[in-house]
Amino acid sequence: MANQSTPPSDDDQRHQEDNPQQDKQNDQQDDQEQPERKRPGKKPLIILGVVVAIAIVVALWFWFTTRNIESTDDAFTDADAVTIAPKASGYVTRLLVKDNQRVKKGDLLVVIDPRDNTAQRDQAQAQLGLAVAQLHQAQAALALAKVQYPAQKDQALAQQASAEANLRNAEEDYKRQRGVDPRATSQRNIDAANAQLRSARAQFESAKAQVEVASQIQLQIRQQETNVEARQQQVQQAQAQLNTANLNLSYTEVRAPYDGFVTRRNVQVGTLVQAGTSLFSLVSPDVWITANFKESQLERMKPGDKVNITIDAWPDMKLEGHVDSVQMGSGSRFSAFPAENATGNYVKIVQRVPVKIVIDKGLDPNKLLPLGLSVEPEVTVE
Known part of the structure; x- marks a missing residue:
């Protein structure tokens, strides 16, 4: 079979016995032929x-130059932005601004149809004129009373004196009728004298009452004075109504509360607006930086620290500023739905705290900073 091995011959066995000596000689010869190895220097x-x-x-230099610097990429431009809304309702008759237009404080922006408010103003002016006329009438009556009432008292005293003389x-x-001989007079004369006496007494008593009434000069004058005071109050009330009407009329003109840029305009000429309806937003050109630093970065940060600012939109623009203030609360604390850490399982998360950074220099007047641009501030802390 092919897998059966052939037993070695005698010559092969002798060759294997002499082979170790020969291998040793070959190794010595190879060692002499190879060059001697050099040790590394x-x-x-x-x-x-x-x-x-x-x-x-490099590590020490990097640590030394960055050990007092706190930076974050969670920072954005910010500024005052208010929603402009009218306090009067009506149709817009004039629109004097365009999108992103710069306006000055007090500039007229929008005019609302003023005819209703003008009519109310005219009515209030008429009421004021009527109240002023009534006041003048009351003042004239007071002046007349100061002369008339003392004269009436004198007249009443004169009538009292005349009545007293008639009584006597x-x-x-x-x-005389009672003292003469009854034959020298008649009963009719006696009755007439008696009636005349009673009439004279009545007239005298009436004259005394008139004097009593006419003597109350101060009360009568005070009555006219109170009438004047009431008319003065009516004038003030009418004046207040006129001021309110003028104020409502002024609300038909919407003016800029401060310098800024018109943004998000959503009104056109002919639009029917209601009081409180948003017309557009006004953004202030005074921009600052709101940087959300980690709570672990605030240990040495304080107001006044110098800040270097890089803007992603303009990498070549290098701004310098300072830390203005640190918000008294983290962002999550003042969010619409703050975290309820006292319920459920609690997982500690590093909080971020908004820091306001004011820009001191480096702004290019030809490059305005819109709100919400990404920036990278580097705060140098002590």
């Missing part, structure tokens, strides 16, 4: 040492 070690030294120096005369006539 010190140059690679020197190069390795230099590389390690350079790496250490009636008494004397009555006495």
Whole structure:
């Protein structure tokens, strides 16, 4: 069979016995032919040492230059932005601004149909005129009362004196009629004298009452003074109504509360707007940076620290600023749905705290900073 081995011959066995000596000789001959190996020198070690030294120096330099710098990429431009809304309702008759237009404080932006408010203003003016006329009438009556009431008192005193004289005369006539011989007079004369006496007494009492009434001069004048005061209050009320009407009329003109840029305009001429309806937003050109630093980065950060700012939109623009303030609360605390850490399983998460950074210099007047641009601030802390 093919897999059966052939037993070695005698010559092969003798050759194998002599083979070890021959192999030894061959090895010695090969050792003499190969060149002697060289040991590695010190140059690679020197190069390795230099590389390690350079790496250490670079690491120390990087640590020394960055150990007082806190940076974050969670930072954006921010500014004051208000929603412009009218306080009057009506149709827009004039629109004086365009999208992204820059306006100054007090500039007229939108005009709402003022006819209803103008009519109310005119009505309030008429009410004020009527109240002023009534006040003048009351003041004239007061001036007349200060002269009239003392004269009426004098007249009442004169009438009292006349009534008293008539009474005395009636008494004397009555006495004469009663004192004469009954044959020298008649009962009719006696009755007439008695009636005249009673009439004179009544007139005298009436005159005394008139004097009593006419003597209350101060009360009568005070009554006219209160009438004047009431008319003055009516004038003030009418003036207040006129001021309100003028104020409502002024609401038909929407003006800029401060310098800024018109954004997100959603109104056109002819639009029917209601009080409180959003017309557009006004963004202030005074831009700052809101940087959300980790809570572990705030240990040495304080207001006044210098900040270097890089803007992603304009990498070549280098800004300088300072830390203005640190918000008293993390972003999650003031979110619409703050975390409820007292319920469920709790997992600790590093919180971020907004830091306001004011830009001091480096702004290009030809490159405005819209809100929400990504920036990278580097705060130098002590």
